[in-house]
Amino acid sequence: MLARHYIGESWKHGLLIIGALIVLIPFYMMVSMSLKSQQEIQSISGGLVGAQEIQTFPVCTKHGYTEEVCTMRPYKYNFWFAFKKAPIPRYLMNGLIVTVSIFLIQVLIALPCSYALAKLRFKGREFVFSMVLFCLLIPVHAIALPLYVMLAKAGLVDTYAALIIPWTISVFGIFLMRQFFMTVPDELIDAARMDGMGEYSIVWKVMLPVAIPALLAFAIFSVVAHWNDYFWPRIVITGNRDLFTPPLGIREFRGGIDSDEFGPMMASIVTVTIPLIVAFIVAQKRFVEGITMTGMK
Amino acid sequence: MHHSKAHIWFVWPAIILMIVILILPIFLAGGISFTNYNLGNSSFEWVGMENYEKMFSRKTYIKMIISTATYVLIVVPVSVVLGLVAAIMLNSLRFGADIYKTIFFLPVMATLLAMAIAWEFTLHPTLGIINSFLANGCGGIREFILGFHWLPWVSSEDSWYSVACANNMDFPYWLKDKKTAIWTICFIGVWQAFGFNMVLYLAGLTSIPRELYHAAEMDGAQSTWEQFKLVTWPMLGPTTLFVVTITTIRSFQVFDTIEILTKGGPAKTTYVMMYAIFEKAIQQNITSIGAAITVVFIIFIILLTFFQRYVIEKRVHY
Numbered sequence: 001m002l003a004r005h006y007i008g009e010s011w012k013h014g015l016l017i018i019g020a021l022i023v024l025i026p027f028y029m030m031v032s033m034s035l036k037s038q039q040e041i042q043s044i045s046g047g048l049v050g051a052q053e054i055q056t057f058p059v060c061t062k063h064g065y066t067e068e069v070c071t072m073r074p075y076k077y078n079f080w081f082a083f084k085k086a087p088i089p090r091y092l093m094n095g096l097i098v099t100v101s102i103f104l105i106q107v108l109i110a111l112p113c114s115y116a117l118a119k120l121r122f123k124g125r126e127f128v129f130s131m132v133l134f135c136l137l138i139p140v141h142a143i144a145l146p147l148y149v150m151l152a153k154a155g156l157v158d159t160y161a162a163l164i165i166p167w168t169i170s171v172f173g174i175f176l177m178r179q180f181f182m183t184v185p186d187e188l189i190d191a192a193r194m195d196g197m198g199e200y201s202i203v204w205k206v207m208l209p210v211a212i213p214a215l216l217a218f219a220i221f222s223v224v225a226h227w228n229d230y231f232w233p234r235i236v237i238t239g240n241r242d243l244f245t246p247p248l249g250i251r252e253f254r255g256g257i258d259s260d261e262f263g264p265m266m267a268s269i270v271t272v273t274i275p276l277i278v279a280f281i282v283a284q285k286r287f288v289e290g291i292t293m294t295g296m297k
Numbered sequence: 298m299h300h301s302k303a304h305i306w307f308v309w310p311a312i313i314l315m316i317v318i319l320i321l322p323i324f325l326a327g328g329i330s331f332t333n334y335n336l337g338n339s340s341f342e343w344v345g346m347e348n349y350e351k352m353f354s355r356k357t358y359i360k361m362i363i364s365t366a367t368y369v370l371i372v373v374p375v376s377v378v379l380g381l382v383a384a385i386m387l388n389s390l391r392f393g394a395d396i397y398k399t400i401f402f403l404p405v406m407a408t409l410l411a412m413a414i415a416w417e418f419t420l421h422p423t424l425g426i427i428n429s430f431l432a433n434g435c436g437g438i439r440e441f442i443l444g445f446h447w448l449p450w451v452s453s454e455d456s457w458y459s460v461a462c463a464n465n466m467d468f469p470y471w472l473k474d475k476k477t478a479i480w481t482i483c484f485i486g487v488w489q490a491f492g493f494n495m496v497l498y499l500a501g502l503t504s505i506p507r508e509l510y511h512a513a514e515m516d517g518a519q520s521t522w523e524q525f526k527l528v529t530w531p532m533l534g535p536t537t538l539f540v541v542t543i544t545t546i547r548s549f550q551v552f553d554t555i556e557i558l559t560k561g562g563p564a565k566t567t568y569v570m571m572y573a574i575f576e577k578a579i580q581q582n583i584t585s586i587g588a589a590i591t592v593v594f595i596i597f598i599i600l601l602t603f604f605q606r607y608v609i610e611k612r613v614h615y
Binding site for chain 2: 009012013015016019020022023024025026027028029030033041042044109110112113115116117120122128131132135137138139140141142143144145146147148149150152165166168169171174198199200203224227228230231234235246247250251254262266269272273276277280281284287288291292
């Protein structure tokens with residue numbers, strides 16, 4: 001019986017390992033290319049890390065650096081040259097500015113609204129809530145074109161505002177927070193009112209701390225979505241490199257590959273992709289919880 | 298419940314933003330779709346249904362609808378079934394489940410655009426490790442397994458693998474060939490989406506009470522398959538419905554992989570709706586046609602969601 005159990009278990013592991021290997025192929029390719037030299041990439045040799053022989057890189061000398069500067073190991077060269085060619089820290093900074101601003105504004109708008117929908121009685125409350133439910137149906141990407149027309153008319157193309165404005169309202173956040181606040185006992189709020197707190201302080205001093213678990217889940221959902229978003233920045237940022245978010249930066253590196261080397265390009269892609277992946281692996285449980293919680297409604 | 302005027306300041310910012318950012322654009326798209334307006338033009342004329350007539354008669358847009366439908370109809374069922382199978386397998390493991398979960402979830406978190414470029418190189422006919430893996434396997438076990446030689450009706454002459462080996466390593470060009478491009482894009486779509494579905498199914502599985510399985514066993518459902526049919530599948534009904542809806546809506550919006558890998562080609566076989574909107578309205582500045590595609594797109598999504606709500610009310614009751 002036990003033996004049978006182990007056999008059953010091992011064929012499952014067999015299948016899952018094959019699945020895992022297939023899932024990991026592009027990650028392997030990405031990391032491997034960012035470490036190896038151009039010759040090794042083109043001849044598909046050297047395994048994951050390559051031979052790492054110290055060599056002089058011709059593309060580097062062509063860019064006007066001395067031979068001495070251009071002589072090093074491939075992995076070091078790939079990352080060093082990637083940072084020389086593109087303002088990667090700037091792209092990462094932009095990603096941070098945009099995702100953090102979007103999240104903060106979303107909370108600023110959604111939290112009071114969801115508190116009112118859950119705990120205050122006022123005329124038209126049902127109507128506002130059904131409006132929220134209707135807006136849940138509209139994916140912002142689907143209405144990107146009319147939004148773009150509006151922003152273009154307002155002269156906001158190629159600004160941080162264009163990157164942020166369409167995402168300031170998260171009906172999903174309102175919905176999520178409202179469901180969460182429904183479970184908060186009325187006594188907590190009544191007690192706060194007895195203590196003489198106004199509605200504003202109740203929202204920010206009582207409800208906000210209570211809502212931390214839901215907010216954390218929402219934060220992960222929101223930051224992941226907007227850090228990775230490519231479609232919207234692609235539309236509203238047309239040429240100003242200073243406003244490039246990480247995915248736009250990635251695209252730019254790729255634009256130049258035909259004539260150039262693959263190693264530094266992949267190194268820049270790895271650099272841009274890594275913050276989120278590291279955050280995910282470190283706080284894995286929270287991420288999965290956050291995505292499931294926000295996913296399940 | 299409390300009476301104060303505070304709610305006005307709590308609710309109105311959200312209402313105004315909902316109207317301006319989410320509802321107004323729908324009407325704007327509707328309006329523009331009946332004109333010949335282009336961004337930058339100072340005037341426009343009403344042209345009635347002309348844009349829609351173009352959309353449903355020109356070959357390009359027929360191809361757009363075919364490739365979008367193909368993508369959605371492949372990616373949704375495959376990624377949902379794979380997500381379910383992976384979740385059930387992980388749920389029954391004694392050890393190692395967490396590692397697989399992390400790995401399968403990686404594509405969900407990773408920047409899709411970066412991964413699209415990684416796939417581009419992986420699938421590259423001369424630089425990629427896929428085709429070099431296949432070429433190195435000619436005459437060996439890989440040819441036997443992946444060439445389906447183990448199936449009785451496949452002879453070594455007409456197995457795709459052996460034919461490619463015999464013809465000077467003529468393996469598929471994946472993204473560059475119009476016969477394989479859309480399937481390769483679908484594969485990447487499944488690769489990216491199934492981990493998300495798996496995580497939702499794992500959450501669904503933990504909420505099924507163990508007693509139900511004991512009860513099913515009492516009723517004579519001995520095999521794993523019978524228990525699955527009797528308990529697991531019906532109990533996962535609401536999860537499945539949600540997973541299917543969200544995967545469908547996301548698949549309709551596929552863009553990143555298309556723009557990086559195929560640009561709608563070859564021969565418009567991967568010309569999906571979001572890419573069409575982008576190409577027509579943003580790159581070629583034909584705003585009106587883009588608006589018409591947007592309207593059709595929104596109608597699809599709203600119909601789909603209403604269908605989901607209808608199914609919820611009708612069927613998923615226990």
